[in-house]
Every structure is written in structure tokens, then in C-alpha cells.
Amino acid sequence: MTSRLFKVLVTHPEVPKQVLDTLKQKCEVIVCKNVPPLKSEVLEKIQGADAILWAHYQPLNGEILDAAGSQLKAVSTMSSGIDYVDIAEFKKRQMPLGHTPRAVNNSVADIAIGLMISAGRLFHEGRRMIETSQWETDRHDWLMGQEISDSTVGFFGFGGIGQVIARRLLSFDVKKIIYNTRTKKPNEADFNASHVAFDQLLSDSDFIIVASPLTPETKGIFNAEAFAKMKPNCVFVNVARGQIVDQHALYNALKKRQIFAAGLDVTTPEPLPSDDPLLSVPNCIILPHVGTSTAQTTIKMGNIAVQNILNALEGKPMVAPAY
Missing domain, CATH: 3.40.50.720 (NAD(P)-binding Rossmann-like Domain)
Known part of the structure; x- marks a missing residue:
């Protein structure tokens, strides 16, 4: 039988x-x-x-x-x-x-690097200016962006995905990699990375990449107070979960140019409504959660x-x- x-x-x-x-x-x-x-x-x-x-x-x-x-x-x-x-x-x-x-590390890392470049170089804002006939040719400071090279890149979360992103960034000649996690990573020397407090991550980073799990402790941690501590040239990238970010606070920080730009592959809710305020700010590029979509x-x-x-x-x- x-x-x-x-x-x-x-x-x-x-x-x-x-x-x-x-x-x-x-x-x-x-x-x-x-x-x-x-x-x-x-x-x-x-x-x-x-x-x-x-x-x-x-x-x-x-x-x-x-x-x-x-x-x-x-x-x-x-x-x-x-x-x-x-x-x-x-x-x-x-x-x-x-x-x-582990299966998602490479594809999400690719998206993160893409968002760093596209947000830092104002791809979305530039496209909008083409579409509205605002292409300017005479100003030297028009659409002046942020380079990854010689920058300090901060990671909120430095697990598998964060470390694959960091490995790719080494070829961009970044000045420094810093990260905030609950405990120091034993392999941080592989990335020339340093463990820092959350407030130092906010104040020192030219780029901030969110690659952390969503937990009760991380939910909403990027709020108005956090954005106020960032550099005005900071590019904020989230490839983790939308709920880690207070999106109203992010909108205000972008609208007031309190931070330079943002690149998001995750939002709250998903799908993001077409009338969400974040879609109205030119210095924010948003993808429909396609980090693992290969x-x-x-x-x-x-x-x-x-x-x-x-x-x-x-x-x-x-x-x-x-x-």
C-alpha cells in the first residue's frame, strides 16, 4: 500500500x-x-x-x-x-x-543604488521640468545634484541587504560607511564601516539607506525630529518597509528642502494613492515596491x-x- x-x-x-x-x-x-x-x-x-x-x-x-x-x-x-x-x-x-x-539581497541592492543615484541627481525633478517646458540652459546651478563618491553613507539596518549594498558602494569611492543597528557587526571591517548611535547616523550622513526590518522599535522612527537632524544635502532612501517612516514628516522635510531628496521603493499604504502628497514633491522618486521583482x-x-x-x-x- x-x-x-x-x-x-x-x-x-x-x-x-x-x-x-x-x-x-x-x-x-x-x-x-x-x-x-x-x-x-x-x-x-x-x-x-x-x-x-x-x-x-x-x-x-x-x-x-x-x-x-x-x-x-x-x-x-x-x-x-x-x-x-x-x-x-x-x-x-x-x-x-x-x-x-538571502535570495533578495542582490535585486534589492540594485534598487537601492539606483534610488541613490536617481534621487541624488534629481532624475524625477529633471523629467518634470522637461515635461513642463522648464528646461533651463543658462544657469550653472540648475538641477545641481549630490555625488556618491567622497560621501558618508549611513545605513539604518546592516544585515544581508545592507551589506550587499555597502559592498557595491566600495567601488563608488565613498568616504565613509556608518551604520546603526542594535549591536555592532563582527564583520564591519570588511566594509570599512563603523557602528554609530542613531543621532550620529542622522547628523553625519550624506546618504541614509533604510534596510531594517519593521519592528515595534523601528516603526515610525524616521519622524519630524529625525529629519530635522539630517544634513540639508542628505538623500534619504528606503528599501525596507514604508511604516518605518512617518511619511507626512518626510513630505514636509522635502517640501521645505530641509533634506535634499528621497528615493522610496516602499510606502504606506501600498498601492500608494495617486493623490498622496509625496507624489507632488519634485525631489522625491517613488517606485511601486519592485525591489525583488526580477x-x-x-x-x-x-x-x-x-x-x-x-x-x-x-x-x-x-x-x-x-x-
Whole structure:
């Protein structure tokens, strides 16, 4: 008598085919069909699942785990950040939870460097001036930007993504890399980086890159007081989570030219409404959270999530456990 295949629910239909094919070699795979995923469909199809590949950003909590049933053995997200997951609930149930942190490092680092350049050199403001016939040719100070070379770059958060960004920045001949984290990084010498207090990060940085997880401690930490401590030439870049920033305070800082410019790949909410005040300031470039949106990264994320699930179903440690 043959044993049954493990049943795995995949919550998004656009997980790459080659990722699903790997999973189908060992499991019965049920795929949700709606884009965006509907909670009602997830709750219906999740019943009896042995594992879940959570491939979207809606809340992952006790309600979902209860709907699956007591046979559920493992869950893996297909993301690096897991601020939408009720970690305490998973720990209480001793439910294995995986995520895909290292897979996103290169693509998010590329976006961060792109935002540093495009915000620092006022790409968006320049484009708007072309569109409104305000291209000026006689002023030497017109659209004067900020260079990365010989600058002090500050990181709020210096984990995997931050360190990949820092490695790329070494080739830009930056003057100094500083970072603020809860503890000093043992490998900071690899990047000629120095651990500093939060206030020093704000006051010393020509560029500030937010690459930190969203936690109760980091939520809203970049507020009006923080922006007031930054240099007037500071370029602020956020590739982490929108809620780390008080966007009204950021709007005011940009509108008053209290800081030089900002580049954002993440906002609150997402999607950002078309009438949001941040879209009205010329010195702010905003992307629609595309930091991980490359074919290579999506496949890497999917493969890690699948391996997390297969390992857990076989009684082995996940390759990327979330806790």
C-alpha cells in the first residue's frame, strides 16, 4: 500500500512554473487562482494541507493555521521580511516557519543604488521640468545634484541587504560607511564601516539607506525630529518597509528642502494613492515596491521556500528558518 503524497497549498498562481514543478515531484500541489489572492479562496483550499507556500503579503496568523487543520506541518513564506506574520502564534504552536532572506539581497541592492543615484541627481525633478517646458540652459546651478563618491553613507539596518549594498558602494569611492543597528557587526571591517548611535547616523550622513526590518522599535522612527537632524544635502532612501517612516514628516522635510531628496521603493499604504502628497514633491522618486521583482530573484525565492517545505515534511531543519 503506497503512502499518500503530502498536500501543499501555494497561495499565489504566479509562482514560477519551474518552482512548482520541483514541488510537484514530491507533493500534491494545490494552487490558488486569484490575483490578488482572496482570503476566502485560501481558507477554502487550505483545509487538509500538510504545508503552505505563502506567496503573498496578506496576514499569516492563527486563523490561517486553524483553517488548515491539525495535520499542518510547515509553512514557508516567499519573502524576506515577515512583518505580516504572527510570529508569536507560530512559536506558541511550535510550527516550523521558513522565509527567503538571502535570495533578495542582490535585486534589492540594485534598487537601492539606483534610488541613490536617481534621487541624488534629481532624475524625477529633471523629467518634470522637461515635461513642463522648464528646461533651463543658462544657469550653472540648475538641477545641481549630490555625488556618491567622497560621501558618508549611513545605513539604518546592516544585515544581508545592507551589506550587499555597502559592498557595491566600495567601488563608488565613498568616504565613509556608518551604520546603526542594535549591536555592532563582527564583520564591519570588511566594509570599512563603523557602528554609530542613531543621532550620529542622522547628523553625519550624506546618504541614509533604510534596510531594517519593521519592528515595534523601528516603526515610525524616521519622524519630524529625525529629519530635522539630517544634513540639508542628505538623500534619504528606503528599501525596507514604508511604516518605518512617518511619511507626512518626510513630505514636509522635502517640501521645505530641509533634506535634499528621497528615493522610496516602499510606502504606506501600498498601492500608494495617486493623490498622496509625496507624489507632488519634485525631489522625491517613488517606485511601486519592485525591489525583488526580477526573474532571477523570484525563482531563487521560490526554490528556497520549496526547500524549506520539503525539508520540514521530511523531518529536517529548514534551510532558512524564520526563528
